[in-house]
Amino acid sequence: MGSKLLLDKVHIENIRSYDVYRREGGYRSVEKAIRSMNPVAVMEEVKKSGLRGRGGAGFPTGMKWSFLAKPEGVPRYLVCNADESEPGTFKDRYLMEFIPHLLIEGLIVSSYAIGSNRTYIYIRGEFKWIIDILEQAITEAKNNGWLGKNILGSGFDCEIYVHSGAGAYICGEETALLESLEGKRGNPRIKPPFPAVRGLWDCPTVVNNVETIAAVVPIINDGGDNYAKIGTGKSTGTKLISSCGNIKKPGVYEIEMSISVEEFIYSDEYCGGIANGRRLKACIPGGSSVPILPANLLLKTAKGDSRMMTYESLADGGFQSGSMMGSGGFIVLDEDQCVVRHTYTLARFYRHESCGQCSPCREGTGWMEKILLNIENGKGKMSDIDLLWDIQRKIEGNTICPLGDAAAWPVAAAIRHFRDEFEWHITNPDDAQRRNYGLANYAEPLKVVAV
Amino acid sequence: MIQFSDEKLKEVQRIIGFYPEGKQKSAVLPVLHLAQQEFGGWLSVATMDYVASLLQIEPIEVYEVATFFSMYNLKPVGKYMFEVCQTGPCMLNGSDNIIKYIGEKLGIKPGETSADGLFTLKTVECMAACGYAPMMQLGKHYREHLTKEKVDAIIDECRKNAELNN
Ligand SMILES: Cc1cc2nc3c(=O)[nH]c(=O)nc-3n(C[C@H](O)[C@H](O)[C@H](O)COP(=O)(O)O)c2cc1C
Ligand code: SF4
Numbered sequence: 223m224g225s226k227l228l229l230d231k232v233h234i235e236n237i238r239s240y241d242v243y244r245r246e247g248g249y250r251s252v253e254k255a256i257r258s259m260n261p262v263a264v265m266e267e268v269k270k271s272g273l274r275g276r277g278g279a280g281f282p283t284g285m286k287w288s289f290l291a292k293p294e295g296v297p298r299y300l301v302c303n304a305d306e307s308e309p310g311t312f313k314d315r316y317l318m319e320f321i322p323h324l325l326i327e328g329l330i331v332s333s334y335a336i337g338s339n340r341t342y343i344y345i346r347g348e349f350k351w352i353i354d355i356l357e358q359a360i361t362e363a364k365n366n367g368w369l370g371k372n373i374l375g376s377g378f379d380c381e382i383y384v385h386s387g388a389g390a391y392i393c394g395e396e397t398a399l400l401e402s403l404e405g406k407r408g409n410p411r412i413k414p415p416f417p418a419v420r421g422l423w424d425c426p427t428v429v430n431n432v433e434t435i436a437a438v439v440p441i442i443n444d445g446g447d448n449y450a451k452i453g454t455g456k457s458t459g460t461k462l463i464s465s466c467g468n469i470k471k472p473g474v475y476e477i478e479m480s481i482s483v484e485e486f487i488y489s490d491e492y493c494g495g496i497a498n499g500r501r502l503k504a505c506i507p508g509g510s511s512v513p514i515l516p517a518n519l520l521l522k523t524a525k526g527d528s529r530m531m532t533y534e535s536l537a538d539g540g541f542q543s544g545s546m547m548g549s550g551g552f553i554v555l556d557e558d559q560c561v562v563r564h565t566y567t568l569a570r571f572y573r574h575e576s577c578g579q580c581s582p583c584r585e586g587t588g589w590m591e592k593i594l595l596n597i598e599n600g601k602g603k604m605s606d607i608d609l610l611w612d613i614q615r616k617i618e619g620n621t622i623c624p625l626g627d628a629a630a631w632p633v634a635a636a637i638r639h640f641r642d643e644f645e646w647h648i649t650n651p652d653d654a655q656r657r658n659y660g661l662a663n664y665a666e667p668l669k670v671v672a673v
Numbered sequence: 674m675i676q677f678s679d680e681k682l683k684e685v686q687r688i689i690g691f692y693p694e695g696k697q698k699s700a701v702l703p704v705l706h707l708a709q710q711e712f713g714g715w716l717s718v719a720t721m722d723y724v725a726s727l728l729q730i731e732p733i734e735v736y737e738v739a740t741f742f743s744m745y746n747l748k749p750v751g752k753y754m755f756e757v758c759q760t761g762p763c764m765l766n767g768s769d770n771i772i773k774y775i776g777e778k779l780g781i782k783p784g785e786t787s788a789d790g791l792f793t794l795k796t797v798e799c800m801a802a803c804g805y806a807p808m809m810q811l812g813k814h815y816r817e818h819l820t821k822e823k824v825d826a827i828i829d830e831c832r833k834n835a836e837l838n839n
Contacts, residue, residue: 297693306801307798307799307801308799309760309761309762309798309799309803310761310762310799310803311801311803312801312802312803312804312805314801315801315802340693342691346801347702347706347742347744348744348800348801348810349801350813350814351813351814383691383692385691385699385702385703386702386703386706387702387742388702388705388706388738388742388743388744388745389742389743389744389745389797390741390742390743391798391799402702403699404696404698404699405696405698405699405700405701405702405728405730405734405738406698406734406737406738407737407738407741408741408742423693423696464803464804465804466762466765466803466804466806467762467765467766467803468765468766472803472804472805472806473804474804506761510760510761510799551803553761553762553765553803555765559765563764564761564764564765567759567760567761567764568760568761570759570760570798571760571761571798571799574743574798575798577741
């Protein structure tokens, strides 16, 4: 079994409560950081760990913190991104729901490093019951002296507040999130200036994902060097993967970034193989925004190497034959699934979530949705495939925020790898109403491997 | 008359206290949630104006936000709102059939409310429950791993609760 740094204690009874969490060694990292390290030393430790942002972009966390502007007399803010809305992703929810104090602990240490006296958790509004869980944890932490004024006699003050969103994927984008936290519509800002220079209320701000912040706890407890020993290359440490779709055991798994995709899908320690004795057709390994891969390219790179669950290996081959780690939302499609229909639901999602500021995104997402629905319903034309391709090309790179790209990539990858399935829908509209295209030639019939 | 109880007004003050002096506009989302919950499950113009007055901002600032976010209902809704996810991962696990089934059972289409005012069916996009699909939100909580039998039981449960509260 691989080592677990975040979820190792999640199954202990009542770990959600402060007393049990503390008894199990909780809040040691706060003691260590505040008593024996200065903020710069905490940041250096995070740099050494090689930790990369777990929200999707994978940006090195220590480096992000070091970019923070520090003008005299201006407050700095840490904002935790708990908006978790990328289809396929449900790991932050799991962490907050079952081991909330880990997030609070990480936030206190990170706030100390950054110098944030007011730290916000921006949580998606649908997680109503988790807001209560977090507020309870914050109250407990405060009652035990980990929050409030002069924490551990250090002179450092910190409060954490939970701020509820209200149903908008775009508010996961960090500048839209900040707009929303200021009480405005969630329209992303033009960058630069970056939040590190002008963020919340124009003050320097760090935005980090829930899992990123939680990972700071083991990094401070055991040292950045030890954290960096786990994993491979620039993919250090462990990663939470939320796996879903047609697998035997959907759920949230903490993996060392050194296992193969094949092991993750087929071993009993993780997904346990494809559900209902079906075969693997395709997978979106990092949340709906990253390219879908057919089974053969998922398990092996174009060079024939075994594909690993790391940032580098999942991206091997670029968009031609690779994908991305993204947020770790692992969506598996079995041989009975229709790639056209699945892509249509994603296109509908992005149309629904576009904030509407940029014409290519606002209009393009709607066109793609409509065309995909037509093809799915047997009303497509051959030229629609090229039209889709053209639209996604014109969205990508031409918008204020990356939602445009995120809407373009799933469509592009579906056409790139599954063009024959699109064509079959168009040439066999009646069949397409009655049955799915099946596995076709996307994947070798895969045997279930024992790992 | 749109007016929070003293207890809810205290809650509004607690929320405003999350933000620095003069930044009370930030409280608009949480206060709108509270208002929607208190004033019939939706936001009328009068409700939004009331929130604006509480936060000392212009009504238009509240309308702008209320129309942006999908959790705010700008029309009356049923007592029980079934918010069923229809995005990719749920679709792979049969959400289309669940939505159809609920619709047939209640005699309504997505976006509609049943004649008795009890149920609204709303399709929503990814709720971060993909591993427990298909799913819906009902009030504060998620109902996951939905089957037709579970849907039947949930509808019965709502009907019973509605009777008890009458
Ligand atoms: C459309 C869109 C949605 C996003 N949603 C989320 C989200 O739900 N949670 C998250 O942590 N990051 C999300 N991000 C990434 C954030 O903008 C940001 O990079 C991240 O919160 C930074 O934290 P990290 O460095 O710890 O990953 C999203 C980005 C985009 C463009
Ligand atoms: S790309 Fe889309 S979501 Fe992002 S700012 Fe432009 S219109 Fe809004």
